[in-house]
Amino acid sequence: MKQSQLRELSIGELETKLQDNIAALENLRFQKALQQLENPLKIRKVRREIAQIKTVLHEYELGLKVKDNEVVKLQDKK
Numbered sequence: 001m002k003q004s005q006l007r008e009l010s011i012g013e014l015e016t017k018l019q020d021n022i023a024a025l026e027n028l029r030f031q032k033a034l035q036q037l038e039n040p041l042k043i044r045k046v047r048r049e050i051a052q053i054k055t056v057l058h059e060y061e062l063g064l065k066v067k068d069n070e071v072v073k074l075q076d077k078k
Contacts, residue, residue, distance in 0.1 A: 001017075011057065025047060028043050
């Protein structure tokens with residue numbers, strides 16, 4: 001999923017997608033251990049998507065992103 005698509009999702013949808021991807025990653029790791037994994041690059045793709053989702057969630061936590069999908073610019077403190 002592209003970063004722009006992730007930024008359009010709500011916090012609840014992001015958390016659900018995160019849990020789904022964590023479960024998928026666990027499943028892929030089991031397949032790899034049993035030599036049943038057909039495409040090992042799927043692991044990289046899922047790990048990258050997990051990191052992107054966590055980044056967007058962290059932006060919500062820090063207040064860099066508001067509910068209207070607008071990015072708030074941080075001002076320099078002088």
